[in-house]
Amino acid sequence: MRRRNQGFGRQARRRYSNFVWLMLCGLVIVLFFIVLLSKGNQPTSRPIVTKRTYKQDRILEGLNVTEEMLSPNSITRQLNDQISLAKSLVVIAKESNNLQFAWELSAQIRNSQVLLSNAATRQTPPTITESETTIRDMALLLYQAQQLHYDSATMIMRLKAKIQSLEEQMSSLSDKSSKYGQIAAEEVPKSLYCLGVQLATEWFRSPTLQRRLVDRKQSGSKLEDNSLYHFCVFSDNILATSVVINSTAMNSKNPNAVVFHVVTDEVNHAPMKAWFSMNDFRGVTVDVQNIEDFSWLNASYVPVLRQLQDSETAKYYFSGSNDNNRTPIKFRNPKYLSMLNHLRFYIPEVYPSLKKVIFLDDDVVVQRDLSALFSVDLNGNVNGAVETCMETFHRYHKYLNYSHPLIRSHFDPDACGWGFGMNVFDLTEWRKRNVTGIYHYWQERNVDRTLWKLGTLPPGLLTFYGLTAPLDPSWHVLGLGYTNVDPKLIANGAVLHYNGNAKPWLKIGMEKYKPIWDKYVDYSHPLLQQCNVH
Numbered sequence: 091m092r093r094r095n096q097g098f099g100r101q102a103r104r105r106y107s108n109f110v111w112l113m114l115c116g117l118v119i120v121l122f123f124i125v126l127l128s129k130g131n132q133p134t135s136r137p138i139v140t141k142r143t144y145k146q147d148r149i150l151e152g153l154n155v156t157e158e159m160l161s162p163n164s165i166t167r168q169l170n171d172q173i174s175l176a177k178s179l180v181v182i183a184k185e186s187n188n189l190q191f192a193w194e195l196s197a198q199i200r201n202s203q204v205l206l207s208n209a210a211t212r213q214t215p216p217t218i219t220e221s222e223t224t225i226r227d228m229a230l231l232l233y234q235a236q237q238l239h240y241d242s243a244t245m246i247m248r249l250k251a252k253i254q255s256l257e258e259q260m261s262s263l264s265d266k267s268s269k270y271g272q273i274a275a276e277e278v279p280k281s282l283y284c285l286g287v288q289l290a291t292e293w294f295r296s297p298t299l300q301r302r303l304v305d306r307k308q309s310g311s312k313l314e315d316n317s318l319y320h321f322c323v324f325s326d327n328i329l330a331t332s333v334v335i336n337s338t339a340m341n342s343k344n345p346n347a348v349v350f351h352v353v354t355d356e357v358n359h360a361p362m363k364a365w366f367s368m369n370d371f372r373g374v375t376v377d378v379q380n381i382e383d384f385s386w387l388n389a390s391y392v393p394v395l396r397q398l399q400d401s402e403t404a405k406y407y408f409s410g411s412n413d414n415n416r417t418p419i420k421f422r423n424p425k426y427l428s429m430l431n432h433l434r435f436y437i438p439e440v441y442p443s444l445k446k447v448i449f450l451d452d453d454v455v456v457q458r459d460l461s462a463l464f465s466v467d468l469n470g471n472v473n474g475a476v477e478t479c480m481e482t483f484h485r486y487h488k489y490l491n492y493s494h495p496l497i498r499s500h501f502d503p504d505a506c507g508w509g510f511g512m513n514v515f516d517l518t519e520w521r522k523r524n525v526t527g528i529y530h531y532w533q534e535r536n537v538d539r540t541l542w543k544l545g546t547l548p549p550g551l552l553t554f555y556g557l558t559a560p561l562d563p564s565w566h567v568l569g570l571g572y573t574n575v576d577p578k579l580i581a582n583g584a585v586l587h588y589n590g591n592a593k594p595w596l597k598i599g600m601e602k603y604k605p606i607w608d609k610y611v612d613y614s615h616p617l618l619q620q621c622n623v624h
């Protein structure tokens with residue numbers, strides 16, 4: 091986490107002064123790694139700026155962009171993420187009269203675009219080898235941009251102007267070519283930045299809003315009442331979290347007894363608080379915490395954080411030069427390592443007084459009342475989950491390295507995998523059996539990444555091995571983000587999970603599954619309208 095880095099600790103503590111900047115960064119988490127890298131060794135290589143012309147029209151033909159963006163190791167997407175962030179930084183740099191920096195950014199944007207355009211011309215996606223330098227150079231520049239931090243009020247103004255101009259550019263581009271429009275799957279994330287900025291502005295401007303949340307909090311010790319239904323969501327996506335909570339509320343028989351515990355990052359903390367205090371979800375209680383406030387979540391306790399401070403690890407995720415590029419970039423996506431993702435292994439620590447919690451990913455929609463889940467008998471197990479091995483390949487051997495003796499000696503390769511994203515956790519059992527300790531044990535053993543590569547499912551499978559009770563499959567229907575799912579399963583599913591790349595809030599989301607999610611978004615909300623969320 092950023093704050094553990096000495097140089098950045100002070101900055102992070104100046105909570106709101108640079109949250110806007112961070113907001114921009116939220117998506118391009120690549121930066122995260124640069125920050126880590128910079129701790130040990132200052133970036134030495136300077137971006138190689140070459141003057142090549144970018145033939146924009148070339149990108150418009152050839153490559154089927156939708157297909158490529160859906161692929162699990164989309165470099166196109168990573169390049170596009172960087173380009174869109176860099177573009178907004180160019181504007182800010184120019185306004186701050188840092189023309190040299192603006193020029194460097196622009197040149198680097200052109201480099202990335204050339205790559206995309208070449209790929210489009212030859213009709214194959216860019217390869218890791220050819221993109222690596224470009225991605226790294228851009229990442230270095232983005233890191234430098236952070237050094238030129240700006241004061242937040244001016245940043246908000248500038249961001250607003252920038253968002254407007256992006257909007258104009260985008261609509262003119264979409265007119266020119268629908269294929270270019272597909273590349274602009276970025277449009278939705280851009281609306282999400284905008285929503286975050288608007289909400290943060292509201293929050294700091296409106297004491298009423300702030301008071302309302304405090305009042306609600308005081309109105310009950312509901313947050314710790316074990317006779318209620320407790321849910322937790324760890325997310326940096328306001329809209330997605332809102333859908334999870336709204337859909338749970340709309341389908342709940344007793345919304346007054348539902349308590350949502352949201353944990354988000356520094357950047358999204360104020361916006362989320364604003365959103366959940368200005369909207370009511372049938373009386374559901376919503377609490378929003380900032381992960382940066384958990385001082386116990388530090389490198390001396392958490393192996394993942396400790397490993398990230400190790401420059402070798404950082405280098406691996408950042409430059410990926412350790413294994414001759416055999417690992418697709420997806421598995422190096424820093425998002426998979428984000429602490430919000432790993433927080434699921436610390437639920438008893440986050441909620442010390444709770445006994446049972448349902449954990450929901452932010453890419454789910456709830457379609458039924460879930461209270462019955464709280465009384466399902468887990469037979470002394472810690473984790474209630476839906477098994478996923480109906481298709482033979484979702485077994486342990488698919489996720490873990492069975493060439494490794496530690497894996498071979500501890501785990502049955504044919505053990506059934508299960509879905510993370512809708513889990514009932516018995517926190518009493520969890521504490522009793524020291525499950526967090528088990529997780530730490532395996533995470534420590536994986537310092538060289540030979541047990542598994544990345545993600546939270548593999549360590550989850552190890553941690554909850556022999557501690558997982560199977561639930562009826564209709565409780566959790568997976569796959570809506572990457573495959574065709576049996577309509578009968580969808581109709582009967584209590585929780586639908588858009589796992590995969592095609593998230594319903596992205597342009598590349600699967601059209602046929604979007605309406606199920608859209609139903610729970612109030613697109614007529616003035617802020618959503620202002621930000622062009624549709």
Ligand SMILES: *[C@@H]1O[C@H](CO)[C@@H](O)[C@H](O)[C@H]1NC(C)=O
Nearest residue numbers: 153154155156157158160269
């Ligand atoms: C691109 O690929 C997607 C997904 O495979 C497909 O649905 C679409 O028809 C393709 N578009 C073109 C123009 O080939």
Ligand SMILES: *[C@@H]1O[C@H](CO)[C@@H](O)[C@H](O)[C@H]1NC(C)=O
Nearest residue numbers: 385386387388389390391392
């Ligand atoms: C780190 O976390 C441990 C327990 O999780 C705690 O005892 C310790 O005080 C924390 N250190 C800092 C610097 O906050």
Ligand SMILES: *[C@@H]1O[C@H](CO)[C@@H](O)[C@H](O)[C@H]1NC(C)=O
Nearest residue numbers: 523524525526527528530531
């Ligand atoms: C939990 O496990 C960890 C690591 O395996 C160990 O250090 C710790 O003492 C254990 N805690 C308890 C309460 O048993």
Ligand SMILES: *[C@@H]1O[C@H](CO)[C@@H](O)[C@H](O)[C@H]1NC(C)=O
Nearest residue numbers: 491492493494495539540541
């Ligand atoms: C799997 O484990 C073995 C034994 O430790 C190791 O040599 C190998 O590199 C690992 N495979 C991967 C893909 O990490």
Ligand SMILES: *[C@@H]1O[C@H](CO)[C@@H](O)[C@H](O)[C@H]1NC(C)=O
Nearest residue numbers: 332336340369609610611612
């Ligand atoms: C929640 O969902 C309902 C429809 O199911 C919708 O009418 C309402 O506007 C949503 N509320 C918010 C705040 O999104």
